Amino acid sequence: MEDADRYRCRRIYLKQSDDxxxxxxxxxxxxxxxxxxxxxxxxxxxxxxxxxxxxKLSFEIVTELLGELDFEMDNSLLLILxxxxxxxxxxxxxxxxQIDVTEFHQQDGEITEFPHLDNxxxxxxxx
Numbered sequence: 001m002e003d004a005d006r007y008r009c010r011r012i013y014l015k016q017s018d019d020x021x022x023x024x025x026x027x028x029x030x031x032x033x034x035x036x037x038x039x040x041x042x043x044x045x046x047x048x049x050x051x052x053x054x055x056k057l058s059f060e061i062v063t064e065l066l067g068e069l070d071f072e073m074d075n076s077l078l079l080i081l082x083x084x085x086x087x088x089x090x091x092x093x094x095x096x097x098q099i100d101v102t103e104f105h106q107q108d109g110e111i112t113e114f115p116h117l118d119n120x121x122x123x124x125x126x127x
Contacts, residue, residue, distance in 0.1 A: 005093070006053055006054050006055055006097070007038065007051055007052065007053055007054065008051070008052055008054060008059065008086075008090065009049070009050070009051045010049075010050055010051075010052075010059055010062075010086065011043070011047055011048070011049055011050075012024075012027070012047065012048045012050060012062070012063065012066070012073070013046055013047050013073065013074040013079055014027060014046045014047070014048070014066075014071055014072060014073060014074060015046070015072040015073065015074050015075075016045070016046050017046075017072070022070070022071060022072065023042075023045050023046065024042035024043070024044060024045060024046055024047055024048040025042045025045075026071075027040075027042075027048055027066055027069075027071050028040040028041055028042050028048050028050075030066075030069055030071075031048070031050060031062070031065075031066075034057070034065070035056055036052050036053045036055070036056025036057040037050060037051075037052050037057070037062075038051045038052060038053065039051040046074065050062065054090060054093055054094055054097065055097070058087070058090045058091070058094060059083065059086040059087055059090055060087045060090070060091075063083065
């Protein structure tokens, strides 16, 4: 897995609030101090842009952490679906990070032979 594949760039949407302590800027101030978060920047009062390392965190961990810190996530149907897809994809990516794909690469000049059945074998069995 390339180094760039180990990082995720996501947007997090919070519920609208008049309290500045519950807005995106405050959430970013909390997130930027967490190991694995490379960038946490608000792009609106309710939205934050984050970049994090899959080695340390996942989208699910980040959103659960924000929930524990009393930040309410926007729970509209489309965002719930999007967040579920992110969690699924990241779980798969994190599971596959431990696989060494070099063991599957062929040596130079090595040709993989696939077993071929004799074309007449089918007809022989059929008769």
